Each structure stands twice: as C-alpha cells, then as structure tokens.
Amino acid sequence: MQRAKPFAGGLGVSPNFFFSPKTGGERGFINSFVIRKHLVLYSPQRVAEMSLDLNKVAGQIEGMAADLKAEQKDKEAHLSHALEILRLKSNELDSLRKRIENSKTTWLVAGITNELTGSHKSRECPSDFAVIAVDGSHIDVDRHSAARCCLINIGSVVLRYGEKPDAALRSQPALYASRQDLTIADPLGSGEQALERDLLGIKRAVAEAEALAELCEGIPPQLPALALLDGSLIMWGLGGQAYPDYVKRELLENGFLQALNKIKEISQKTRVALASYISFPRSTDVVNALRVALCPYDPPDCDRNCSRSVPSSKKVCEAVDGVQDSAIFARVLGPGERSATFISRSSVVQKHYGDNEVRFFYLKGDEEIARVEFPRWAEERGLVDLIHTLILDQCRRGQGYPVALSEAHEQAVVTGSDREQFQYLVELALSEKRLPTATSAKSRSKKTRWI
Amino acid sequence: MSEKIGEVIEASTGQFVAECYELHSPPPLGSLVKTSDSDVEIYGVVCNAATESVDPGRRPIARGKEEATEEGIYRQHPQLSKLLRTTFDILVIGHAQGDELYHYLPPHPSRVHSFVYLCETDEVRRFTQSLDFLPILLGTKAVAVDEIASACLRQASCAHDDKRTFLVKAGKEVAVLLSGDLNRLNAILRRIRA
Numbered sequence: 001m002q003r004a005k006p007f008a009g010g011l012g013v014s015p016n017f018f019f020s021p022k023t024g025g026e027r028g029f030i031n032s033f034v035i036r037k038h039l040v041l042y043s044p045q046r047v048a049e050m051s052l053d054l055n056k057v058a059g060q061i062e063g064m065a066a067d068l069k070a071e072q073k074d075k076e077a078h079l080s081h082a083l084e085i086l087r088l089k090s091n092e093l094d095s096l097r098k099r100i101e102n103s104k105t106t107w108l109v110a111g112i113t114n115e116l117t118g119s120h121k122s123r124e125c126p127s128d129f130a131v132i133a134v135d136g137s138h139i140d141v142d143r144h145s146a147a148r149c150c151l152i153n154i155g156s157v158v159l160r161y162g163e164k165p166d167a168a169l170r171s172q173p174a175l176y177a178s179r180q181d182l183t184i185a186d187p188l189g190s191g192e193q194a195l196e197r198d199l200l201g202i203k204r205a206v207a208e209a210e211a212l213a214e215l216c217e218g219i220p221p222q223l224p225a226l227a228l229l230d231g232s233l234i235m236w237g238l239g240g241q242a243y244p245d246y247v248k249r250e251l252l253e254n255g256f257l258q259a260l261n262k263i264k265e266i267s268q269k270t271r272v273a274l275a276s277y278i279s280f281p282r283s284t285d286v287v288n289a290l291r292v293a294l295c296p297y298d299p300p301d302c303d304r305n306c307s308r309s310v311p312s313s314k315k316v317c318e319a320v321d322g323v324q325d326s327a328i329f330a331r332v333l334g335p336g337e338r339s340a341t342f343i344s345r346s347s348v349v350q351k352h353y354g355d356n357e358v359r360f361f362y363l364k365g366d367e368e369i370a371r372v373e374f375p376r377w378a379e380e381r382g383l384v385d386l387i388h389t390l391i392l393d394q395c396r397r398g399q400g401y402p403v404a405l406s407e408a409h410e411q412a413v414v415t416g417s418d419r420e421q422f423q424y425l426v427e428l429a430l431s432e433k434r435l436p437t438a439t440s441a442k443s444r445s446k447k448t449r450w451i
Numbered sequence: 452m453s454e455k456i457g458e459v460i461e462a463s464t465g466q467f468v469a470e471c472y473e474l475h476s477p478p479p480l481g482s483l484v485k486t487s488d489s490d491v492e493i494y495g496v497v498c499n500a501a502t503e504s505v506d507p508g509r510r511p512i513a514r515g516k517e518e519a520t521e522e523g524i525y526r527q528h529p530q531l532s533k534l535l536r537t538t539f540d541i542l543v544i545g546h547a548q549g550d551e552l553y554h555y556l557p558p559h560p561s562r563v564h565s566f567v568y569l570c571e572t573d574e575v576r577r578f579t580q581s582l583d584f585l586p587i588l589l590g591t592k593a594v595a596v597d598e599i600a601s602a603c604l605r606q607a608s609c610a611h612d613d614k615r616t617f618l619v620k621a622g623k624e625v626a627v628l629l630s631g632d633l634n635r636l637n638a639i640l641r642r643i644r645a
Binding site (some may be wrong): 157159160161165166167168169397399403407410 | 506509512525526527528529530531532533534
C-alpha cells in the first residue's frame with residue numbers, strides 16, 4: 001500500500017474546514033487544527049484515494065466532542081446528587097426494598113441485599129489456589145460461501161499458584177456443519193431457528209460455560225479455586241420474546257444454566273467459586289434504585305405517571321440522568337475494595353435462573369471499576385470474599401485485567417488471517433471432493449474491486 | 452545414546468533451527484549436535500540461541516519489580532513458561548552415512564520434526580579428528596562467524612586427550628585458511644588460546 005506523502009507547501013485541505021459552524025471561534029480553530037493536522041500530512045491525491053472522506057467527518061466529530069463537553073457540568077451535578085441520595089437512603093433499606101418490589105419502571109433496577117453503601121476490603125490471598133478461565137470466539141456462517149458451516153473456538157486456561165505453580169493453556173475449535181448442528185429444532189413441532197449471528201453468539205456463551213464446568217471437575221477438593229468467565233452471566237439475548245420457547249429451553253435451561261448447575265454441584269464438594277468479570281461496565285441498575293428512591297409517585301410507575309403523552313409529569317429522577325454505577329462506586333470505594341452485593345432483577349434471571357440468580361458487586365481495581373457477577377449459591381456458600389480476593393489478585397498479575405481471562409482470550413482469538421486460512425481449507429476440501437466451490441457474485445465483486 | 456534436546460522446526464541444506472524441549476536450556480554455543488534424515492546423520496555446530504514469545508505478536512514485559520528472585524517471577528506467573536520458547540540455530544558442517552564421516556554438506560536437508568541430539572565426547576572426538584569442516588565454518592555468512600568457529604574449536608578440544616595439541620593443530624589450519632586476513636586470524640587465535 002502506498003505510503004501517504006507529506007505535503008510540502010501549503011495545506012492539502014480547503015480553508016473552509018477550519019471554521020466549522022459548530023465549533024467556531026478561536027478555540028474551535030485550535031481544536032480543528034489538532035484534528036486536521038493529521039489530514040494536512042496527506043497529499044490531495046492520497047486523500048482522494050480513501051473511500052471514507054475524513055475531511056467531511058472531522059467537523060462532525062468535533063461537534064460531538066463539543067456537545068459532550070457541554071454535558072460535563074450537568075453530569076457532575078447529577079453525580080453529586082446521586083451520591084447524596086445513596087448516603088441518605090442507606091439507612092432506609094427496608095422501605096427502599098419495598099418500593100423497588102412494587103415499582104413498574106422502564107429501566108432495570110438492582111435488588112438490594114443488606115446494604116447500599118458498604119465497602120469491603122479484600123482478604124489475604126490463600127497460599128495455594130487455582131484460577132480457571134474460558135473465553136471463546138467464532139466464525140459466523142458465511143452466506144456467500146459454497147459450504148454452510150460455522151466455527152466456535154474455545155480458549156481455556158488453568159493456572160495454579162503456590163507450592164506447585166503450573167499452567168495449562170488450550171484452544172479447542174469445533175466446526176458446526178451438519179443440518180442438526182446448524183439449526184435449533186422444536187422437538188414438539190416443526191419450527192426451527194438457524195444458528196447464526198446473535199444466536200451463534202449465544203451458543204458460543206453456552207459452549208464457554210460447558211467448557212468451564214468440565215475444567216472445574218479436575219480441581220482437587222481442598223484447593224480454593226475461581227472459575228471465571230468474561231462478560232455477563234445474564235443471557236440478555238434470550239430474554240423477552242426475541243426467540244421461541246424451544247430455543248430458550250435448548251440454550252438456557254438445557255445449555256447455559258445446566259453448565260452453571262454442574263459447577264454448583266462441584267462447588268458443594270470443593271471450594272470452587274464461579275464469577276464473571278465485566279470491564280468498563282455501563283450498567284445503571286444501582287443508580288436506577290436511586291431513581292426509585294427519588295420518585296414522588298407511590299408506587300413508581302413510569303408508563304402511567306411519566307409517559308410522554310402526560311404533559312404534567314414531573315420526572316424528578318432526571319436529577320440523576322447520565323450517571324453510571326461505575327461513576328458512583330469510583331467515589332465510594334477505596335483501592336481494592338468491593339461494594340455491597342446487589343441482585344439482578346432482569347426478567348430472564350428472575351424467570352429462569354433459580355439458584356443461579358445473578359448477583360453482583362463493583363470492584364475498584366488499580367485501573368478501573370469493574371462489575372463482578374456471580375450466582376446466588378456462591379453468596380450463600382460464603383464465596384464472595386474469595387471471588388473478590390482472587391479477582392483482585394488476578395488483576396494485579398495482569399496489569400489491570402484478570403490475567404487468566406486475557407490468556408484465555410489469546411487462546412480463543414481468531415484473527416483475520418485465521419479466517420482466511422479457514423475459508424481456504426474449506427474450499428480446498430470441497431475441491432478435493434470435486435464439489436462446487438462457487439461463491440456469490442457479491443462476494444467476488446468485493447474481492448476484485450474494478451473500475 | 453544421548454537424550455534428545457530439541458526438535459527441528461526449520462531446515463535447509465546448510466542450516467536448521469531447532470526448538471528446545473526445556474525452556475532456557477539450549478546447547479552451548481559452538482557445541483556439536485546431530486540430527487538425521489532417515490539413514491543419513493547430519494552434524495552441525497550451534498551458532499545462535501534465542502528465547503522469545505511463541506506468538507510473534509506478543510512481547511515479554513518486565514515483571515520482577517516486587518520480586519526478590521528471578522524464580523519468583525515464574526512462580527507468580529506460571530503461564531510464562533508456556534508462552535515462551537527457546538530455539539537454537541545450527542550450521543551444518545558434515546554428515547555420516549553408515550560408518551563413513553564426510554566433512555561436507557549432506558545431499559538432503561534434515562526433516563522438520565527430526566530429533567536433535569547433543570553429540571557425546573567420543574563422537575565429537577571422532578568427528579574433529581579431521582578439521583576439513585573448517586572451510587565451511589569460516590566461510591559461512593552467519594553473524595559473528597569467528598566467535599562461532601572459536602567456540603566450536605574450544606568445545607571440540609575438550610573431547611581430545613591433549614587439548615593443547617588439538618588447539619595448536621586447529622590454529623595452524625585456521626592460519627592457512629585465513630592467511631589473507633590477519634585481523635580475523637588473530638581474533639580467532641586469541642579466542643582459542645589454551
């Protein structure tokens with residue numbers, strides 16, 4: 001690919017670009033210059049070659065930054081307000097719990113366990129322990145390919161610390177190509193769903209949990225151990241009416257939850273805890289509990305009291321708009337501390353999860369606030385402190401992110417060139433069997449870009 | 452028969468690369484190793500060793516600031532030993548077919564995944580009875596070729612009963628081959644002084 005040539009004299013862009021209506025003024029000029037200095041290093045010929053015209057987008061990006069800056073002050077005020085409500089309501093937990101039970105909100109509200117503002121230090125790390133982590137990636141069904149198939153790659157890691165340190169890193173791909181593999185069929189009817197896109201992502205999450213459960217079987221009974229997954233334990237994609245019941249049964253009850261139950265059974269005879277780690281969480285469950293606390297209506301009912309068709313509604317809860325849970329706990333928690341535990345009241349959890357009801361706490365690591373989710377049985381077995389301690393230890397070894405998860409990711413990752421090799425192997429296998437390897441005209445036109 | 456120390460991962464007529472089975476344990480620079488291509492045994496001199504990440508896109512970072520010992524780093528991060536590997540490069544200087552030794556390049560390179568063995572003392576002595584491999588060693592385009600040649604001769608001398616005699620003989624041979632380059636000759640002679 002030809003390198004961009006520095007443009008010797010003058011600027012390679014029209015002067016109009018420096019005075020965008022949104023930014024304007026001197027500061028706008030300087031901001032424009034900062035973004036556009038990257039563009040002036042390209043000669044006009046090079047700029048013309050790019051299919052995305054960054055000159056046209058630069059102004060819009062600056063506009064976005066200016067809007068965010070303007071919102072900053074409001075955000076600070078909302079955050080202070082939210083912190084105040086948090087402190088006030090920490091002594092009125094019973095009434096808040098009742099309000100939450102009776103409320104009908106359009107947003108997800110966290111369930112309160114026994115405290116709101118508690119912050120807990122981690123315990124001392126056990127001298128000998130194990131951490132197991134699983135991550136996955138997949139190659140989706142290629143609509144333009146001659147052979148219909150998809151691939152799920154599961155990366156797993158078992159790390160032993162203490163007297164006998166050891167590590168086992170493994171990657172296990174699975175090809176799904178048969179008709180049964182590529183569809184989820186209704187056992188009692190004639191309906192079926194293709195395993196691709198979102199559903200394939202869900203299937204992958206199930207495969208990760210199953211792999212994790214299998215690895216937990218190998219843990220000695222007396223050894224404290226943490227089984228870790230990346231992302232949320234809540235199968236958001238299977239909530240609501242997105243998929244028919246037979247799909248939910250296959251992937252949730254007989255899939256993901258069955259794997260969690262297996263880990264629960266293993267945990268009854270060992271000291272294995274299960275958790276998942278969400279980096280940079282954008283959730284607002286706890287802030288939404290503060291919205292319920294603020295609501296002047298009893299019980300809070302968003303649709304009835306504050307719908308857009310009701311002009312006289314007073315949305316008092318707007319006072320905490322834009323505040324995320326992580327912002328709150330960044331202020332409340334000290335380094336290495338975790339928050340109180342909260343309950344996920346999402347409908348899929350409440351309807352299907354039973355003993356595996358997802359609970360969570362926020363953790364202040366060295367680099368970020370993370371959300372750690374775990375099943376109710378882990379809290380009931382007193383494993384929350386172990387989860388807290390081991391995750392913090394993992395983040396310290398992993399430069400801010402649990403090292404077991406980043407190594408599992410490395411084992412699972414499928415790069416662009418892996419994908420190409422995979423497609424090549426598929427075509428090779430087909431052509432060796434004298435099967436047609438024709439691909440679609442659209443796919444060919446993308447690969448050979450002619451004028 | 453000595454234990455295998457590595458496995459060929461790249462092979463060409465004049466050299467091959469092997470990965471060690473044990474991290475951080477390559478054979479010493481200049482030592483004589485052998486591998487095989489079914490009926491032909493291929494002899495070579497270790498000319499380089501490296502320890503690096505298995506995945507070329509990942510690089511090790513310093514982890515020992517809080518550790519008292521280097522072993523402590525590997526204990527605290529047990530995955531490190533699985534993510535690094537040690538490889539060594541070998542210059543081919545001869546081969547054997549049956550009982551006959553030849554101090555020139557073999558007809559075929561070794562096969563990938565052949566085992567690599569460190570030559571035992573008698574084998575080193577037998578192979579270095581003749582110094583006919585020196586032209587290949589001194590004429591190669593490898594980096595620091597004189598270091599490698601000196602290391603090879605020092606290692607080989609340990610297999611002979613009279614080290615000094617061997618090194619003097621080697622020195623004379625090198626002098627003939629490098630008569631046109633006194634600087635190189637002196638550099639090598641200084642490195643093989645007994």
